[in-house]
Amino acid sequence: MNTHLKLLALAAATAVLAAGAALAVPVQPAASVDLPPLPGTAFARKVQAQQREAHEQLSRLPQYTPAAWAAQDFAGMPAQKWTIVHQDITAEVVAATKTLSTTVKVTVRANKSGIQKLDFVSLEISDATVLDADGNELTATTEAAGQGYGMLSITLPAPLTVDQDQTFEVTSKAVLDCNGDEGLMSCSFDSSFKSVVLVRYYLWSAVSSYSPFTSDLHVITAADEVAAAPGVPSGPVKLESGKLIWSFAQEEITDNAGFSIAEYEPLVVDAKGDLPTVRVYAIQPSADNAQTMADLGQQIIAAYGGWFVKFPWQGLNMIQLANNFGGGYAPLGAAFLYGEVFGMEPSDQDYGQWQSTVELIAHEIAHQWWGNLVAPLGAGNVCLSESLSEFASCLYTETALDNRSQILGDNLSYIFTVPDASDRPMTSSTVYYSAAYIQIIYHKGAVVFDMLRRELGDEVMLKSLSAYAQKYHRDYAKVEQLRAVLEETSGQDLGWFFKQWFSGKGAIRAHLAARFLPQDDGTWTVRFQVTQKAENLKRFQLVLAIDLADGKTEERVVEIAPSATETVVLAEVQVPSQPVRVRADPQRLLLRAFTVTTPGDVNLSGLVDGRDLVDMAIRHGRGVVFTAKNGNDYFMPDTGFNEIYDVAPDNRIDIDDVDTLIPWAGVEAEPF
Amino acid sequence: MLPIPRRSRSALSRLAAATIVVTPLLWSCSNNQTDTGSGTETDATAGADDGSISNGALPAFQASTPATGARVDLEGGWDDASKHVRVRLYVAGFANLLGLAGHLRFDPSALKLTALTGAPVPLGPSKDTLTWEARTMAKESPAGRVLLGGARFRKKPNPYVGPEGAVVDRELWVTLEFEVLQPGTHTIAFDPASTTARNDGNEEVSATWGSGQIVWKQGGVK
Structure with a gap:
């Protein structure tokens, strides 16, 4: 425990004893810890995955406000002079040089007349050739735009015809930059996986950062490889060279078109009832566990389908990537996940592997609804x-x-x-x-x-x-x-x-006090007091579990609804016999940090006595700060931690808290 | 260590302090001292043992019928050294005890608590103080109500290891000394609604909470 804090706590205790009455000023909660999660835990793995996913978040979000809102099918996007309708993409990678060769047949539609120049954002491409539908080469220029991306400008011989689709074929090469140590790996090439996941290798309109389209993706692989991508797969078609072409049709409007190549052994679980087809792309030895992953995927989809709406796409492709991917990414109709999770089984309970696997996969599959269906x-x-x-x-x-x-x-x-x-x-x-x-x-x-x-x-x-x-x-x-x-x-x-x-910051941070008052009819009144700071008044429903001397527990819910200037809210509930303890929000349903108004009265009985000590013993050792063997402190979400017991505030319940509590014996809650 | 300051002394206790060297009842969590007593407890019916008692029989302590199983026993008697009735609380017969607590009550108009010390309970038979430590809360508040608690704690706790209850065959928990203010029969007992004994699963352990009486049939201590 921090020595300074300890001294403060002991000073507070001394003050109580000297005064012989309860302190009006409760112990303040410990400060937030600016610590990384404890390495190796399920929570640390989850946070790492979330950090990597979040790293890509901003670039995926549309950065404009539509002029006309609430239209369907993305029609709420602002009117653009021209839009991309469809892309037919053929891609091949050379792992040794990280070179991506693409042929993109892009279909565009003019919404206004006079469009004769089309500006696309692309990779920083070289050897670009642009042909019109008749095979005529068009004038095109490329320009580097930084971070591996560039601009491709096509000058047309004549303006586009309004509302008429026109297709161009763009053939080019680009060297991928797969470096990245914060977010999900945008691309990766190792002995097992060649993946291009978050690289926007297709074309998108320079007018908007988000220009979704339907697509057909064709990935060329070696004869012993399999490609995986979002969309409905078909193929492979064998080329004269012996290479294979794997195709994926994406009928939905989206701009997610990542893919991965490996010696996948796909498992296809056919659609049944409201459940869509689930395809698991995993390599050995994880491929032997593919059914477990497919079952999990379908179980999650079944749950969400029942809760929200039926799974909206034609299928879900669960695609294994290298471990360096670090987390999960959920484009429309797919979930790219780092490799390790594909080997997990329900029996893997040590260190919470199965739990964290389910959490990750359930999060990514939820994105099919939240992020893809509704963006x-x-x-x-x-x-x-x-x-x-x-x-x-x-x-x-x-x-x-x-x-x-x-x-x-x-x-x-x-x-x-x-x-x-x-x-x-x-x-x-x-x-x-x-x-x-x-x-x-x-x-x-x-x-x-x-x-x-x-x-x-x-x-x-x-x-x-x-x-x-x-x-x-x-x-x-x-x-x-x-x-x-x-x-x-x-x-x-x-x-x-x-x-x-949603619009406000923070959480519930309240001081709690309780008193037990016997009634003439043998029942008892529990009078409860919630004190909040004026600048952070929160309204909430508070569950109180009231333990009685006879061993029974009564549960009551009180509405804490302070007015704009009301920092103290009182509530009263009746219980049939003598209470001994109140547990506030015992299941931690609220986003809250509680402290007790009467120092040491951790069980909110209105009196600091031996029961507080025994209750402290039950919580002893719990904490959200964990000192590892290397001597460093880490955050750990110990669900058994209850900040109320942290009376010598340092975010852990230890002997310092016990020794701080004991001198408070006999302190009673101030009457209220 | 939980000694409480002695209150204003009676004539008897002043005399006792003057004539008898009292071993301080200091408790240490680290050396596991046990209460060896500071004097001789005497059966009250045996009569006075020095001239300081003015007349009549000495106050005596009568414990409730001894129980078996998990229990808190009260034992006591007249203490020659302090010239008070000394009552000891023992915790016994628990197979898995993490902590216990209760309010011990008496009539403050008849009995005056002059000393209160707690021993670390429960520690268990091995007294493995490298691994475990215990704390006892003992405080009279207000007069006539003694708030008692005892619990044990792992010395190097972490969230991966839960609490672990102790096997308690018999451990001294608390020692109280009373000055008897009035003749009569004065009950010392736990408030039933206040008692709790819990194991490491946070389950209530059924226990017998003993009681006793200080009996002073006649006369007074001047």
Whole structure:
């Protein structure tokens, strides 16, 4: 324990003893820890995957606001002079030189007259040749744009005809830059996998950073290799050279067209009922475990399909990549995942491997709904993709694995690792630039949706998300639109909730006190007090588990709804016999950090006595800061940690807390 | 170590302090001292052992019927050295005890608590103080109610290892000394609603919480 803190705590204890009464000023909670997750844990693996996924987040988000909103099928995008309708892409890589050769037949459509020059963003290509539909070579120039990308400008002999599709064929080569150590590996070449996942090797309109299109992808491989990509596969077709062409049809409008080549042994599990075809692309020895992955994929899809809407695409391709990919990435109709998870089985419980595998896959599959079916409009709405996907994943693990460790870990991560300076509202357009982006969007976001679920009830929550998916399918959405759907479905005004949790920063940070008052009829009143700071007043429903002397437990829910200036809220509940302990939010349903107003009264009995000591013993050793053998401190989302017991605040419950508590024996809650 | 300051002394205790060298009842968590007593406890019916007792029989302590199984026993008697009734609480018969607590009550108009010391309980028979340490809470608040608690803690805890209860055959928990203010029969007992004994699974352990009476049939200590 920090010596300074210890002295402060002991000084506080001494003051109590000297005064012989309760302190009005409670012990303040420990500061957030700016620590990395404990390496080797399931949580650390998850955070690493999320960090890598998040690294790519910004580039995938449309950065504009449509002039005409709420149209279907992405028609809400701003009118552009011309758009890409379809791309037929043939790709071949040479691993030794990391050279990607492509032939892209791009079909464009003019929306306005006078379009005679087409500017595309592409890789920094060389040897570019552009032909029109008749095979005539067109004038094209290329220009480097930095970071491996460039501009391709095609000058047409005559303007495009409005509303008439026209196709050009662009053949080029580019050397890929696969360096990257923060995000998901954009491309990777090793002895097992040749993958091009996040490189935009196709063409996209220079007018917009997001110009989705339907596509057919053809990947050329060696005779002993198999290609995997999003879309409906066909082939292979054998070329005279002995090479193979693998094709993937993407009928949906999207711009995700990554692929990977390896000695995959695909397992295809056919569509059945509402379940789509699931294809698992894994290499040996993981390929032997493909059925486990397929089963898991289908189980997750079945759950989401029941909760949200039926799986919207023709199939899901689960594609194994090298471990250096580091996490998961979910383009439309696929999930690229780092290699290790494909070898996991439900029996792999040591160090939480199966749990973290399910969490990752459930998160990525959730993106088929949240991020692909309904896309967030801009960075300020990224929670509609990542928070909702993490929430869905938490809901799945809670249901399927029968534990809440994922949502609890997310909760603790936000509460204990986000300094005020890094905090942002979830809907802040700059949230991505916060050092705590993962904790705010992934972790807090999931808990916020889970709290909304508690507020509305499971049935209304899922019904609302289903309605939202139906209303905005194949479209962009904003948080306000999700709120409107939720309010319409629930019949509740959720303005306060969205203002508090989406537009506002922070969490519930409250001091708690309780007193037990005997009544003439033999029953008891539990009087409960919640104190918040004026600048961070939060409204919430608080579950109280009240343990009685007879061994029974009574559960009550109290509404904490402070007015704008009300820092102290009182509540009273009746119980049939003498209470001995109150456990506030015992399941940690709330995004909160509680402390006790009466120092040492960790069990909220209104009196510091031996029961507090025994309760402390049960929690002893719990903490969200873990000192590893190397002597370094790390964050660890210990779901058994309860900050109320951290009376000598250092984010762990240790003997210092016990020794701080004991001198407080006999202190009683101030009357209220 | 939880000694409480002695309160204003009675004439008897002042005399005792003047004539008898009292071994301080200091408890250490590290050396596991046990209470060896500071004087001789005397059966009250045996009569006075020095001239300081003015008349009549000495106060005596009568424990409730001894129980078996998991229990907290009260034992005691007149202590010549302190000239008070000394009562000891023993924790015994637990197969898995992580902690226990309770409020010990008495009539403060009849009994005055003059000393209160706690021993670290529960530690278990091996007294493995490299691995374990225990803490005891013992405080009178207000007069007539003694808040007691004892629990054990792993010395090098971490989230991967949970609490572990101790096997407690018999361990001294708390020693109390009373000045008897009035003749009569004065009960010392736990408030039933306040007691708890829990194992390392946070389960309540059924236990017998003993009681006793300080009986002073006649006369007074001047």
